[in-house]
Amino acid sequence: MNASTNRQDRLFRPVRQVASRWAIGLLALSGLLGLAGCASEAAPGEGMPPPPEVSVATVEQREIRPWSEFTGRIEAVQTVQLRPRVSGYIERIAYEEGQEVRQGQVLFVIDQRPYRAALARAEAELARARTQAELTRSEAARAERLAGQRVISTEELDQRRAAAAAAQAAVRAAAAARDVAALELEFTEVRAPIAGRAGRALVTPGNLVGPETSVLTSIVSVDPVHVVFEGDELTYLRFTREARTEGKRRSPVQVGLAGEEGFPHEGVLDFVDNHVDPATGTIVARAVLDNAGRQFTPGLFARVRLLGPEPVKALLVDPKAVLTDQDRRYVYVLGADNTAQRRDIRLGRELDGLRVVESGLEPGEKIIVHGVQKVFFPGMPVQPVEVAMGAPPAVAAAAGSH
Structure with missing residues (x-):
């Protein structure tokens, strides 16, 4: 019995294993179908994430004013290269380099001794000419009286008159020469023609300078200043059209320097060039800025915002x-x-x-x-x-x- 039973187990074991696998598969399939059925009965959208x-x-x-932005440079309103008007040796530098100077302040002194001597000679020549003129005037007056008494000839009278006129001309020439000598002596003190900041001295005491070759220093005005920039022709046409419509000629300008936030400085447009450059399609414009705080220095880069005449929404x-x-x-x-x-x-x-x-x-x-x-x-x-x-x-x- 045992032998036949073992033999039957060996024969039917594969069949039982296959049957068990089929049973497990059917159970799994029925479970999946049950889940699908449950899902189909759930409400639409359940299980989806909420909206983010x-x-x-x-x-x-907001009401704003239309604007256009450009880049420009700060420039001085006045710039002077200071040159001497007379020749001579620099005797003294009378200012502190880089500091502001007043109009008329003495900056350089040229050796004055030759010019004092020339002035003294011119004054002496003027005194001599005046003395000679007084003498010839007296002689001409005496000749007038003698000619009335028919003591001297008319020809001699004319000579005395001509001598008196020549002496008066000599006085005027001597006076002019004296004035020139006085001016040259005055020019030995080289003064600032404008108020502003003076640059470094380009010569030192002891150097020979002259009007044609020597630049002593430069001076730039400091208040107000200009900001010069170039705008495109479309902006130029738009702003000029709006300015004509509104009857305004000076548009407001805002300026910001490198390192500054926004455009904290305000000015007005005071010049637009008379032609557009055909090569670049731009036109040069200029605004004037107050510089009482001395925050602007010529040559600085500037950001420029040109505002329109009227605000828009x-x-x-x-x-x-x-x-x-x-x-x-x-x-x-x-x-x-x-x-x-x-x-x-x-x-x-x-x-x-x-x-x-x-x-x-x-x-x-x-x-x-x-x-x-x-x-x-x-x-x-x-x-x-x-x-x-x-x-x-x-x-x-x-x-x-x-």
Whole structure:
């Protein structure tokens, strides 16, 4: 019995193993079908993640003045290269280099001894000419009386008159020579022709200088100053057209220096060149700035903002809300059903950390400013949290947590 039983077990064991595997498979299949049935009976949307939380802000509308920005340089209103008017040896430098000087202040002194001697000689010559003129005048008067008594001839009378006239001319020539000598002596003191800041002395005492070859120093005026810049012809045409319409000739200008935030300095446009450069399509313009605080130095780089005559209404958005698709700019606008709707826009310039939107948005619309990376496709549902336009991410996150 045992032998036949063992033999039957060996024969039917594979059959039982196959049957058991089929039973396990059927149980697993029935379980999967049961789960599918349960899933089909569940409510739609159950098990999906909630809409992402994003920060939205209302498009800001503000009155601004249209502007154009340029780069320019600070220039002095007056610049003088100081040269001597007479020749001679430098005797003394009478100013401190790099400091402001007054108009008429003595800066250099040239050796005055030759010019004092020349002035003394000219004064002596003038005195001699005056004495000679007095003598010839007396002789001419006496000749007049004698000619009336017919003591001397008419020819001699004419000679006395001519001698008196020549003596008077000699007096005038001597007086002019004396004035020239006095001027040359005065020119030995080289004075500042304008008030401003003097540069370094280009000569030292003991050097021979002359009017034709020597530059002693330079002086630049300090208050006010000019900022010179070049504008494109489209800006020139727009601003001149607006100025004619509004009847204004001097447009306001704002200026910022390197290292400064924004445009803290104000001035007015006081000059526009009379032609546009055909090679570059630009025209030179100039503004005048107050420099009472001495913050401007000629040669400094300057950022220039030229303001339009009248303010206009503009829409402003946070730059962090703007996305790029190749050459297009767009934002996500919050739809009526809290969905993110793509909107292409055209951007203008930056103002106070916001960007001007020239087209594509309407006042009062809300756009996503923080969390735009959570929006994967247009029409995606979102959970909006309203913040102020331009609020930093930390403030926006705090507003969302509440």
